[in-house]
Amino acid sequence: MVLLGSSKRPDLLEAASVLDPEDPEDKKKLNALTEQAKDSAGANEKSRKGTYLHDLSEYVDRGDPLPKAISGADLDDMAAYMMATSVLTVVAIEQFVAVPELSVGGTFDRLSYYEGPGPDGKPIAGNFITDTKTGTIEYGKLKMASQLAVYSRGKLYDHTRFPVDASDKKAFAAWKKTEFPAEQAAEAYSPLPPVNQDWGIIVHLPAGTGTCSLYWVDLNIGWALANLALTIRKARSTKGAMKPFVMQAT
Structure with missing residues (x-):
């Protein structure tokens, strides 16, 4: 490239x-x-296109009119998105959550209510973490499962309670060393609405194809992988695994 x-x-x-x-x-x-x-x-064209389709999907899920300048291909993509997600009721859009036990955080696309056949064909109902992917999903299945599993076990986190200009390196460095009272830190967290932690939903919207498909994602597999990643991350910081070999003088 x-x-x-x-x-x-x-x-x-x-x-x-x-x-x-x-x-x-x-x-x-x-x-x-x-x-x-x-x-x-x-x-970066695919990345920009994916971001644009994510933005358009917000129009759809908020019930707002699509921009007048939308292309025919994008309109086809949004029509496919509307059809595929018609079985879902959006509960929340783009919410940041944190998982303190893993020291990670992120923003999920949607929290959606669904009632109908589950992954095993049996009836299922409740709120599900829903994530839209506009590229290929062939090689990222485990990563997606881990991602959605983390979201489902997160707590809503209001980062605006601790403002900082991340582009100002000195200010950001000083901010990271700032200690906040436990009570103040706790106020930034709030629970998610009840959410299914066994299954999540991937909305696959490949850009420019006019097609959209839904997939169940096993969050128990994803959560196990997230914890495995934590173990590996901790292991990488282990010191003293190797020491110089010192020959004894004769």
């Missing part, structure tokens, strides 16, 4: 040729040039 982008933007190569990769400031500039080259090659 970088080579392809550079062939389309020779000015990027010229700008990079005078930079020293060992210099910290020049390294930042090289990274920025690399991103520009990847962008020129279309590496």
